[in-house]
Amino acid sequence: MVNFICKNCNYRFKSERIGEICPYCGKKEVIKEPSAEDLLKDE
Ligand SMILES: [Zn+2]
Numbered sequence: 001m002v003n004f005i006c007k008n009c010n011y012r013f014k015s016e017r018i019g020e021i022c023p024y025c026g027k028k029e030v031i032k033e034p035s036a037e038d039l040l041k042d043e
Helices: 036-040
Strands: 002-006 012-015 030-032
Touching: none
Parallel strands: none
Antiparallel strands: 002 012, 002 030
16 A cells, blocks of 8 residues: 655645545645655665
């Protein structure tokens, strides 16, 4: 599962697919939220 944030209403939700539609406002203005593990990586 991937965390997404809607740029339109800041609603956070989880989905398995990229390019999801915000379930709250119905917009496609969602971005993928980096996970805590991704942030800990120091490459
Ligand atoms: Zn939204």
